[in-house]
Amino acid sequence: MSLRDALRIPASEITEESVWHDRRRLLAALAASPALGLAGCAEAEPTPPPRRPAATPAQVRAGFATREELTRYADVTTYNNFYEFGTGKADPSRAARTLRTAPWSVRVDGECEKPGTVPLEDLLRGLSPEERIYRLRCVEGWSMVIPWLGVPLAAVLERFRPTSKAKYVAFTSLADPRQMPGVRLPVLDWPYREGLRMDEAMHPLAFLVTGLYGKPLPQQNGAPLRLVVPWKYGFKGIKSIVAIRFVARMPPTSWNMAAPEEYGFFSNVNPDVDHPRWSQRTERRIAGSASKLFAERIPTRMFNGYAEQVASLYAGMDLRRWF
Ligand SMILES: Nc1nc2c(c(=O)[nH]1)N[C@H]1C(S)=C(S)[C@@H](COP(=O)(O)O)O[C@H]1N2
Ligand SMILES: [Mo]
Numbered sequence: 001m002s003l004r005d006a007l008r009i010p011a012s013e014i015t016e017e018s019v020w021h022d023r024r025r026l027l028a029a030l031a032a033s034p035a036l037g038l039a040g041c042a043e044a045e046p047t048p049p050p051r052r053p054a055a056t057p058a059q060v061r062a063g064f065a066t067r068e069e070l071t072r073y074a075d076v077t078t079y080n081n082f083y084e085f086g087t088g089k090a091d092p093s094r095a096a097r098t099l100r101t102a103p104w105s106v107r108v109d110g111e112c113e114k115p116g117t118v119p120l121e122d123l124l125r126g127l128s129p130e131e132r133i134y135r136l137r138c139v140e141g142w143s144m145v146i147p148w149l150g151v152p153l154a155a156v157l158e159r160f161r162p163t164s165k166a167k168y169v170a171f172t173s174l175a176d177p178r179q180m181p182g183v184r185l186p187v188l189d190w191p192y193r194e195g196l197r198m199d200e201a202m203h204p205l206a207f208l209v210t211g212l213y214g215k216p217l218p219q220q221n222g223a224p225l226r227l228v229v230p231w232k233y234g235f236k237g238i239k240s241i242v243a244i245r246f247v248a249r250m251p252p253t254s255w256n257m258a259a260p261e262e263y264g265f266f267s268n269v270n271p272d273v274d275h276p277r278w279s280q281r282t283e284r285r286i287a288g289s290a291s292k293l294f295a296e297r298i299p300t301r302m303f304n305g306y307a308e309q310v311a312s313l314y315a316g317m318d319l320r321r322w323f
Helices: 011-032 057-064 073-078 091-098 120-124 153-158 254-258 307-314
Strands: 105-110 116-119 130-137 142-152 168-173 193-197 207-212 226-228 241-247 282-285 296-299
Touching: 057 130, 073 142, 105 120, 116 120, 142 153, 153 207, 193 254
Parallel strands: 105 241, 142 282
Antiparallel strands: 105 116, 130 142, 142 207, 168 193, 168 241, 207 226, 282 296
16 A cells, blocks of 8 residues: 555545535524524733734634635544643544543633632523634644634623733633643643633634534534634643633733743744744644644744734734744
């Protein structure tokens, strides 16, 4: 068998994807029918940017759409970073099967009027899942284009009525050594932590993900609830979230704590700011039939291609200092 043949998509995956395409056609038809319509940073914080709307609704819609070739379901679900299940890319797809994702609840507290520990169903109640095809760009230099399923982060956060003292929002992952073998090793300072500035968190592109390819989120991709911030490096997309806290100060984040020179709080995709050990100018796009080994190298775009939607969030900030 030639290498090309060996890399061909197995029939099982073709089936999965054609089922997804059929479902998309069905959903589009339903939506079109009115009757059936589907209803190293903490020391000194940067000057807050001028207050103005980050993007018009039309710009936001344009930002959701992409014609880029999708990454195959098999690659999205077998080439992962989820260090709680090991540091190898193939480890999470094997080891994360033991993660129990139901029942699941999320603790939301801090600077807000309505703190609480909320079952996942209640957290999402009344919000209809949306599909958004967003790019994921890992700081290690590879990228994917993924049809995510989820809800806008802002819609969930607003339920807890953040006060004017809430300047940042901090997220925490589950860290259960019984379910997550990687947590027994001191690879990172567990639990995995991430954070956003409040205006970033409320931006319409920021997304809480519950599924992909029209299906529930696989454990290795961060089930049952993970963040996707499409204009930032992939590590901001914290998985298996159990806590959300509104805070006044820039919160500590796992990769910044581990290596502050290499990973800043903002972590906006920026081809002009290199990682100290490698360039961030290009990325290997794992998409279509291109396997992980032969993925095409393409230029990385500012804010991962979402500059039109998000650049105004950082007006006046030195993005070399606030990387
Ligand atoms: N809890 C947790 N979240 C995490 C990580 C992790 O190790 N633990 N890895 C991050 C990194 S580095 C990337 S690139 C993305 C990968 O998401 P994916 O496996 O769904 O592609 O998840 C991010 N979220
Ligand atoms: Mo990453």
